[in-house]
Amino acid sequence: xxxxxxxxxxxxxxxxxTIVGYVVLVLRSAAGRSLEESDxxxxxxxxxxxxIALSILITIVWGIVAGRRDPEAASAxxxxxxxxxxxxxxxxxxxxxxxxxxxxxxxxxxxxxxWIANAMFAGFAVSSVVGGVARVIAYRRGxx
Amino acid sequence: MVKPTLVSNSIRSHRESAGLTxxxxxxxxxxxxxxxIAIEQQRYSPTLELAFQIARAFGVxxxxxxxxxxxxxx
Numbered sequence: 001x002x003x004x005x006x007x008x009x010x011x012x013x014x015x016x017x018t019i020v021g022y023v024v025l026v027l028r029s030a031a032g033r034s035l036e037e038s039d040x041x042x043x044x045x046x047x048x049x050x051x052i053a054l055s056i057l058i059t060i061v062w063g064i065v066a067g068r069r070d071p072e073a074a075s076a077x078x079x080x081x082x083x084x085x086x087x088x089x090x091x092x093x094x095x096x097x098x099x100x101x102x103x104x105x106x107x108x109x110x111x112x113x114x115w116i117a118n119a120m121f122a123g124f125a126v127s128s129v130v131g132g133v134a135r136v137i138a139y140r141r142g143x144x
Numbered sequence: 145m146v147k148p149t150l151v152s153n154s155i156r157s158h159r160e161s162a163g164l165t166x167x168x169x170x171x172x173x174x175x176x177x178x179x180x181i182a183i184e185q186q187r188y189s190p191t192l193e194l195a196f197q198i199a200r201a202f203g204v205x206x207x208x209x210x211x212x213x214x215x216x217x218x
Contacts, residue, residue, distance in 0.1 A: 078174065080176075080182060142149070
C-alpha cells in the first residue's frame, strides 16, 4: 500500500472516530436537556483537534511499519496518487459547498448558533468521510 | 473485476516476454508498483506521457501496447 493510500485510510478512520466521539460527548453534555443547551463548543474543538492528531498519528505509525517491510515503496508517490487526491478533493469540496449553503440558510432563518456551528461541523465531517471513501474506492477498484 | 476504463493493454505479456518484474518496470517508468499493477489490470488509464514511457520501455508503438474498442453504429 502506497503512502497516499495509507493516508486516505488514516483520514477516513480518524474522521469516523471523530464524528462518533463528538456525538457521544455532546449527547452526554446535553444529559436530557435540549441540544441547544448543551456545552457543545469545547467538545467540537477537542474533536477537531483530536481528529487531526489521530490522522497524523495513524499515518506515522503505519508509515513506520510499512517502511520496515518495504523502505523503498513506503514514501513513494506518483501521478496516480495525484489524480486520486485531486478526485477526492473535488468530492470533499462539493459537500463543503452544500454545508456552506446550509449555514447561510440557517443564518437567514435565525437558527440557534448550535445548529449553525453543527451544520458546518457536519459538512466537514461528511466531506472527510465521503472524500476518504472515494479515495479508498479509487485505490481499490480503479479511477475513472 | 471492475474495469473502469475501456482502454485495454498488453503490458503484462510484453513485460513477461521481456523478463521484467513489475517492480523493475515500475522503476524504469518512474511509478510505484501499485500503479503499474492498476494499469495492467485496467483499473487506471495512464496519462499519454506515461503511456509513451511504457511503450518506449518495450521499444514498441502505442498501438501495439494499448487498444481501444471501435465505436459501434447503433
